[in-house]
Amino acid sequence: MKKILPYLHPFFFALYPIIELRNFNIAYVDSASLVRPILVSLLSTALIWGLLRLLTREWTRSGIATTLIVVIFFSYGHIFLQIQSTFGEMIRHRYLLLVFAALFALAVWFIFRRMKNADRLVNFLTVAGAFLTLFSLAVSIQHDFAVYQSAREVRAAMESARQEADQSNVGARPDVYVILLDAHTSAYALDKYFNYDESAFTNRLEELGFYVAQCAQSNYPATKLSVTSTFYADYHREDTLFPLYSSLVVETLRAQGYRVVTFENRSQGHFSFGEDLRLSRNQMLAGKIDLTGGLSEFEFQLLETSLARLPFDMPALIPGFDLAQQKETEFYEHYQQTFFILNELKRLPAEVEGPKLVFAHFLVPHPPFIFTADGKFDWNENEVDGYLSNVEFIDSQITGVVQEIVAKSKIPPVIIIMGDHGPSGVPSKDTPHLRMEILNAYYVNDAARADLYPNITPVNSFRVVFNNYFGTDYPLLEDVSYHAGRFEDFTPENAVSNECMGSR
Structure with missing residues (x-):
């Protein structure tokens, strides 16, 4: 030694x-x-x-x-x-x-x-x-162990809090799709802050049978906070972000025999679903660790805080180093992965036996803004034009995707299309209200549809779904939007009012 x-x-x-x-x-x-x-x-x-x-x-x-x-x-x-x-x-x-x-x-x-x-x-x-x-x-390790222990405790607490499905009230088990469009704001916010009319998209969703919550807001301004609260169907009441595999939604659906399907993307480290199937364009080590794909957000931060930031800040230092080309290569991987998820979603109803919970996280219209409105690859550094072209692109794609999912599903599915927070990468437009405005649309049965309302927030999404599909009786929570990123700041002082409802 x-x-x-x-x-x-x-x-x-x-x-x-x-x-x-x-x-x-x-x-x-x-x-x-x-x-x-x-x-x-x-x-x-x-x-x-x-x-x-x-x-x-x-x-x-x-x-x-x-x-x-x-x-x-x-x-x-x-x-x-x-x-x-x-x-x-x-x-x-x-x-x-x-x-x-x-x-x-x-x-x-x-x-x-x-x-x-x-x-x-x-x-x-x-x-x-x-x-x-x-x-x-x-x-x-202490943190990971604490999360593991907390997850066990939360799982035990969830077992007592989780209402058993009323089997006499449970019909055929539909596939459940959660389609997350990262940083997609609401039609109201697009009109107010960007002078952009998204009515063609929302009208098309309604024609397909969706309920579009016109005044929806996120509960939190960051992806992981928002998604975790959605799947736990509750606000953050502890100073730990628990893994999603122990969430109310995943536990409830697993108890009903559901499999969990997710997709790999640049932010996959945000979430731990304990998925049965993770779909990816890249070969992965042990099905969990991507060794060949593009850089993750953590790896970008690692480069930014090291000497490796030099080529990005001063590309002339390295002969032949083309910063724009390096970024475009990285972004093109993201571009291809987005189309991979879009195409795979259309195939899932027929190719993966249900019942299944499918979580598809699109990093669109989140920056980098690399999609033209018609789907071509074009890295747009104009923040407003780039954001809007990416909104137009993903809107045009999602309607076709959900139409095929519905058409190919033997049992009418549950589909939630949601933003996790408002626009990112558009600092000239950023306000607390805009940050909280989100797209929120539901394809559900008539009973669930009757319980939806214009300003519903994600913590109540699955409460409505479970009450009307599995015979539970979860009370709806007050819809609150906290413009804060730290647990100690989730207070009434940081709650953001709903401008959309005030304008109605």
Whole structure:
């Protein structure tokens, strides 16, 4: 063991920043999202150390230099962002790079020319790296274990709170589709804030048999908060985001023999459904971890807080590096995945035996705005035009999708088409009210339709569905929209009124 320890410190420092960044965003990043960054980090560290060993013919000092490179790489972005937030735009990469380069050159000179006792520094780096990594890992594991324990407790609580279906009142079990259009606002908001008429889309949904809640708002302004409360059919009352596999909706439907089907996308780390089937264009490790697809939101944040942000901020530094081309390549994967989900949804009624709960999360009209109105790939950086063209595109596609789902289903399905919050990536239009306005449309039986109303919020969606399909008697909750992202801020002071209802 003593012979191995001196060779571990570069890998400790390669692990620590990734785990710690996850801890900083722990409610939104699941542990599976760490696998690919950790693999890349460890392999890159080993490669750098191997190259330095070839150049210096010395393991100990080249290992110290490797740790130095790793620390510089992962700390650069954090330091740049901190200085920028403190002093504004006065800080530029060229100046900070000079400082880092000078410190690096001085450190390398000291390591290879002046340092007499390298073993002492190795021991310090090993202990420090191990402490930081293990402490950070413990925090991460503690959170995951707490979520697991909480999920068990919530599941037990749900068992007591979950009303058993009245079997005498349960007919044939319909497939249930939740189609989430990320950042899709309401027709009312599109008209008021964007001067855009979406009536052709909402009228078409109504022709297909949907009830469109014209004044619907989200309960929360962020995806994970909104979706979790939808599937738990309740407001967030604890300071933990529980996994969706223990939610009221999933537990109720599983008790009725439903399978869970989801789709892979760039934000898959947000949710843990315990799905029976996850459909993806990419080959996945153990059916859970995508090693070949585009960068996740967590990986983008990791790049932004490291030295890897340089090519994106200063593409001229790297000959042949085309930032626009790199982004378009990444966005095109998202473009293809969107069409994959659209096409697979049409096939599901016939190809996957029911009953099933299907969750399809479209990152449209969420940025990047890469769809023209007629479905061509075009990265539009104009925030308003881009948002509206993406709204027009996804509206035109969804009507055809739900029409086929209904036509191919042996039993009339339940379909909920919802936004999770209002527009993202349109800062010139952003207001608390716009952030909370959402699309909310239901394809349900006549009994459920009679219980729907214009300003229904997602926490009540499945209460209405279960009461009218499974004979439960869940009371409807007060419809409240909290424009806040932290649990302690879900207070009446941060509740947003419904402008749409006030205008009626």
